[in-house]
Amino acid sequence: EVQLVESGGGLVQPGGSLRLSCAASGLTLSNYWMSWIRQAPGKGLEWVAHLQPEGSGTWYVDSVKGRFTISRDNARNSLHLEMNSLSVEDTALYYCTTGGAQWGQGTQVIVSS
Amino acid sequence: DVVLTQSPLSLSVTLGQTASISCRSTQSLVNSGGNTQLGWFHQRPGQSPRRLIYQVSNRDSGVPDRFSGSGSGTDFTLIITRVEAEDVGVYYCMQYRHWPHTFGQGTKLEIK
Numbered sequence: 155e156v157q158l159v160e161s162g163g164g165l166v167q168p169g170g171s172l173r174l175s176c177a178a179s180g181l182t183l184s185n186y187w188m189s190w191i192r193q194a195p196g197k198g199l200e201w202v203a204h205l206q207p208e209g210s211g212t213w214y215v216d217s218v219k220g221r222f223t224i225s226r227d228n229a230r231n232s233l234h235l236e237m238n239s240l241s242v243e244d245t246a247l248y249y250c251t252t253g254g255a256q257w258g259q260g261t262q263v264i265v266s267s
Numbered sequence: 268d269v270v271l272t273q274s275p276l277s278l279s280v281t282l283g284q285t286a287s288i289s290c291r292s293t294q295s296l297v298n299s300g301g302n303t304q305l306g307w308f309h310q311r312p313g314q315s316p317r318r319l320i321y322q323v324s325n326r327d328s329g330v331p332d333r334f335s336g337s338g339s340g341t342d343f344t345l346i347i348t349r350v351e352a353e354d355v356g357v358y359y360c361m362q363y364r365h366w367p368h369t370f371g372q373g374t375k376l377e378i379k
Binding site: 189198199200201204213214215216249253254255257258259260 | 306308315316317318321327359361363366367368369370371372373
């Protein structure tokens, strides 16, 4: 059974940083397009970052470019999202997904002073 | 960015009846291989989204055949026949032809 389990969310002040993680079981992440998608409270879905299989090609939505970094740890079969210079607009539930096919349960990020 | 416009934004359907959701794109979603990169997702309250349909009309594993997708180019439709109580929630279309991948605003389905 495929499982994606996110962690690392929390409450952080504006300008702060967080590192989200996604632990995978039942599949090898390096074989898949991997993505982080977020959902602000009461809002729709926004694709944040995308990482190609095997290689290191990455794509980011404009609002997070230069602040967020998506990466994969093949040895640990995990996906990460390094988030810097966080703003209140980054407050959301962050989901790890295999390009939309399989989803984790999400990890909550709250940016507030 | 590609904008996906869903209609209606809310839908109230009697159990057993049919629901139809439209999704229109501002750009063609056909890739160089001739595949159309449009999917549909369902999110129940308090749950993660679940993909129902990919490439316009292909159902994901375990998705009942009451769900069907159709369309081409820039106009797409999700049809849910024989609506059941478990179908409530928000439905999103999503394009993965152009970066950034984008979602429609969502259509909230409730039971009348």
